[in-house]
Amino acid sequence: MIVTFLRTALETFDNEKLRSFLLSHGVETVVENKGRVFPKSQKADSVLKALETYMGDGRVEIQTNTHILRLISENNHVHGVETNHGNIFGHNVLITTGGLSYPATGSTGDGYKLAASVGHSIYPTYPAIVAFETEETWVKSLQGTPIKNVNISTYQLNKKIAEHFGEALFTHYGISGPAILDMSKRLVECLPNGFIQIHIDFKPNHSTEELDSILLNRIKRQGGKAIKSCLTFFIPEKLAPILLGLCNIEPHKKASQITTQERRKILKQLKGLHLTLLRHRPIEEAIVTAGGVSLDEVDVKTMESKLMKGLYFAGEVLDIDGPTGGFNLHAAFSTG
Incomplete structure (x- = not known):
């Protein structure tokens, strides 16, 4: 539904047209990892500043x-707004008030109320790109620690919900990072049904048997060192003692003294460290808000309301959302 709705807008103002627009206003862009586009200045x-200049040139107040x-x-035609400083009239009114995320920027949900006041249907709002709080409190000691090239599987009631490969980040309250954020909309939708289990595979490209062989080799080569030192080859240094603690293994125990049973416990954690998601972070902290003005009531070619002439919508106030990576920003630029 979202893809179909956005097709005309994206074809009219695609990513190359956006880059050309920015360049014409002095902003060079570069394409980085996974095709993401950033200003060259970073x-x-x-x-x-480029957008402010553009508005200034157009005499926008x-x-x-x-x-x-x-x-x-009047007569199903919007021709102005009433403000706390008086009325403002115009041929058209464009609502681009965003969602409910980061209210300090002005996104406080006013657009939904305004749209609803003239008959528009509003789909329930909830965070679409957001971090999560975990049951495990040991994550706090790992705050700011990234884990890269991991495979994260999520389960609820023994059924897989979603799976993603990439990078995650431990926080003082739980877990975040691109791999988590890309699955977050689906996870938020499932949380009302109960807690969600996360399994983190730190070496998804290796089978348990292959990983066992690598671990054995490192233990043989570094037998006189603490086992936690051997594990830094597989996981961040800060995580090593915590993982060993979950295995009931003393982190300072010599690698040469690790038993076969203890090694199997380590392998189990390396291939499937468990976390329990209790809740998502507040919608005020979400990157994107899902839900909003029903797309069925908006013209896909003009973004004009089908219910009220002269009323238009653009961006996150609409019931559109996408994954991380600039998709939501571009949807806002294209619909606007």
Whole structure:
């Protein structure tokens, strides 16, 4: 549904047109990992300044500290807004108020209320790209520690929900990072049904047997060292003593003294460290808000309301959301 709705907008203003637009306003862009496009300056404010200049050239007036109280309409035609500083009239009104994420930026859900006030259906909102809190408290000691090239599988009631390969990040409350964020919408939808189990495979390209052979070799070569030192080949240094603790193995125990049973415990953790997701972080911390104005009530070619003439929508206020990687930003640019 979302792809079909956005097709015309994306074809009209695709990624190359966006890059050309930015370049014409002094912002060079570069393509980085996985095709992601960033300003060459690596500074978001360079894009902001370009947009401000563009608005200035078009004589766009920006009014700050102004709250929209209601839409002004007559005969199914919106022709203005009532604000705390008086009425503003125009041929068209465009609602681009975002979702509910990061309210400090102004995204407080006002757009949903305005749309609903003139008859639009609003799908329930919830965080679509968001981090999670875990039952395990040991994650706090790993705050800021990334784990790369891991495979993360998620389960609920013994059924697999989602799986993703990539990078994750331990936080003081739980877990985040690209691999988690890309699955987060699905996980948020499932959480009302109960807790979710996460299994982290630190070496997905190796079978348990292959990993056992590698671990044995390192133990033989570093037998006089602490077992935690051997594990830094597989996992971050901070994580090694925690993983060993989960195996009931003393981190300072000499590698040469590790028994076959203990080695099997280590392998089990390396191929499937468990975490339990209790809840998602507040929607105010989410990168994107799912839900919003029903797409059935908006013209795909013009983004005009099908219910009220002169009323348009763009961006996150609509019931559109995508994965991480700039997709949501581009959807906002294209629909706007």
